[in-house]
Amino acid sequence: MLGAGNLGHHFQKLFHEAENVDLVQWYNRDLNAIEFAEKDTKITNILTQLEDADLYVMAVSDNSIAKVSSQMNRQRLVVHCAGGVDMKILESGGRKGVFYPLQTFTKSHELSFKDLPICIEAEDEKDKVTLFNLAKELGALPYEMNSSQRGVLHLSAVFINNFGNHLFNIGNKIAKSNNIPFEILKPIILETAKKAIAHGPEKSQTGPAIRNDENTIKKHLDLLEKTQYKELYLTLTASIKQNNE
Amino acid sequence: MLGAGNLGHHFQKLFHEAENVDLVQWYNRDLNAIEFAEKDTKITNILTQLEDADLYVMAVSDNSIAKVSSQMNRQRLVVHCAGGVDMKILESGGRKGVFYPLQTFTKSHELSFKDLPICIEAEDEKDKVTLFNLAKELGALPYEMNSSQRGVLHLSAVFINNFGNHLFNIGNKIAKSNNIPFEILKPIILETAKKAIAHGPEKSQTGPAIRNDENTIKKHLDLLEKTQYKELYLTLTASIKQNNE
Numbered sequence: 404m405l406g407a408g409n410l411g412h413h414f415q416k417l418f419h420e421a422e423n424v425d426l427v428q429w430y431n432r433d434l435n436a437i438e439f440a441e442k443d444t445k446i447t448n449i450l451t452q453l454e455d456a457d458l459y460v461m462a463v464s465d466n467s468i469a470k471v472s473s474q475m476n477r478q479r480l481v482v483h484c485a486g487g488v489d490m491k492i493l494e495s496g497g498r499k500g501v502f503y504p505l506q507t508f509t510k511s512h513e514l515s516f517k518d519l520p521i522c523i524e525a526e527d528e529k530d531k532v533t534l535f536n537l538a539k540e541l542g543a544l545p546y547e548m549n550s551s552q553r554g555v556l557h558l559s560a561v562f563i564n565n566f567g568n569h570l571f572n573i574g575n576k577i578a579k580s581n582n583i584p585f586e587i588l589k590p591i592i593l594e595t596a597k598k599a600i601a602h603g604p605e606k607s608q609t610g611p612a613i614r615n616d617e618n619t620i621k622k623h624l625d626l627l628e629k630t631q632y633k634e635l636y637l638t639l640t641a642s643i644k645q646n647n648e
Numbered sequence: 649m650l651g652a653g654n655l656g657h658h659f660q661k662l663f664h665e666a667e668n669v670d671l672v673q674w675y676n677r678d679l680n681a682i683e684f685a686e687k688d689t690k691i692t693n694i695l696t697q698l699e700d701a702d703l704y705v706m707a708v709s710d711n712s713i714a715k716v717s718s719q720m721n722r723q724r725l726v727v728h729c730a731g732g733v734d735m736k737i738l739e740s741g742g743r744k745g746v747f748y749p750l751q752t753f754t755k756s757h758e759l760s761f762k763d764l765p766i767c768i769e770a771e772d773e774k775d776k777v778t779l780f781n782l783a784k785e786l787g788a789l790p791y792e793m794n795s796s797q798r799g800v801l802h803l804s805a806v807f808i809n810n811f812g813n814h815l816f817n818i819g820n821k822i823a824k825s826n827n828i829p830f831e832i833l834k835p836i837i838l839e840t841a842k843k844a845i846a847h848g849p850e851k852s853q854t855g856p857a858i859r860n861d862e863n864t865i866k867k868h869l870d871l872l873e874k875t876q877y878k879e880l881y882l883t884l885t886a887s888i889k890q891n892n893e
Binding site: 409465466487505506507508509511512514518519520546548552554555556558559560561562563564565566567568569570571572573574575577578581582583585586587588589590591592593594595596597598599600601602603604605606607608609610611612613616618619622623626627631634635636638639642643645646 | 654710711732750751752753754756757759763764765791793797799800801803804805806807808809810811812813814815816817818819820822823826827828830831832833834835836837838839840841842843844845846847848849850851852853854855856857858861863864867868871872876879880881883884887888890891
């Protein structure tokens with residue numbers, strides 16, 4: 404396995420714990436970041452000293468995939484783990500694949516792979532089977548998906564997670580600047596997700612925008628002092644109304 | 649209790665089930681909508697025929713609060729349940745209060761009031777105690793909050809729930825138009841909420857905007873065909889970058 408970012412840290416733990424997975428070696432440019440794992444697995448920061456393995460999992464940043472894979476020069480199966488990157492970008496000279504778990508990862512935040520969707524792509528049918536089996540071994544749900552579908556899914560995840568979290572952040576900032584503790588907002592954050600999951604987000608939409616409650620919208624715009632927040636409010640309100648037309 | 653919208657339905661069930669709450673009567677303009685509850689509680693659609701009670705809970709739409717309360721003409725405690733409406737708008741001629749549960753309600757979606765924040769306001773100290781006790785009786789967490797703070801909290805909830813859900817909706821629409829089932833998106837929706845709750849949304853921000861990944865941002869804008877979605881993407885990306893400056 405290569406890379407020690409958020410995903411790399413999760414993979415190291417999972418691969419190490421999985422009964423039928425043998426994590427042969429962990430590569431990272433900065434050896435200090437992975438020294439803690441030396442008791443469980445071989446570590447290295449030298450690409451030319453990679454051990455032989457059935458599968459090379461590249462959990463490196465999108466921009467490093469081409470370069471790092473070109474230096475690997477292996478005739479084995481090499482996969483990257485990026486949502487928005489084409490499989491073809493791999494330059495290992497050998498068999499290519501993708502192993503993309505659709506989730507948001509943070510090193511410090513423990514996370515189960517149970518029933519987590521993993522998008523799989525490979526040129527070779529046998530390699531697909533290998534990647535499907537690896538996903539199942541982690542408790543995850545493998546889905547076959549080509550690079551173009553995966554790119555769309557990554558975009559979709561940006562709307563859901565990156566943008567969704569940003570709105571949670573702004574909601575919290577607005578509350579905080581009025582001395583309202585984050586604690587109060589936790590139940591509505593959780594319920595927003597749970598309701599969307601149970602009934603679908605289309606049926607879960609409520610609020611002033613969808614019921615054309617111009618009184619409340621005006622009140623809210625008056626309350627918002629920052630241009631940044633006003634702009635977001637207006638753009639999102641217009642978008643909800645447009646969906647509803 | 650007055651009103652049979654999303655909140656009214658939840659309240660009827662809760663009040664009926666709570667050991668130390670006696671739901672005397674349920675009023676709704678449209679009697680058909682509440683007939684199902686007649687086995688448990690008296691119902692009426694005539695405001696002048698309201699029974700005597702210690703507390704009148706108005707779970708009616710924001711725009712009806714003033715009008716309905718003015719027709720009640722009661723010398724008892726009357727509360728509304730709206731986030732963005734000042735307590736003073738009540739025109740019952742008697743004691744006023746607010747009982748605002750911070751949550752998103754849908755009739756068909758069961759929901760526990762356990763640990764749910766309820767914002768309480770009242771002119772009279774004794775009425776505050778009554779409302780605090782009612783909240784606790786439902787298993788909820790009462791917070792005292794004046795109308796101006798509550799207005800801010802309501803705005804904050806719009807960002808979190810209404811706007812957050814809208815982004816889940818767009819993420820789903822993008823996936824759907826590429827034949828990707830909603831099922832795949834459920835784990836990331838739930839984890840978005842859970843991570844924000846565990847670490848705070850500020851520390852949970854990931855994605856191309858916050859790491860200034862212009863390559864991915866360009867790819868995503870090329871993928872988005874609808875102007876509506878492009879505009880949202882640009883506005884939200886700019887806002888994430890601005891927060892990060």
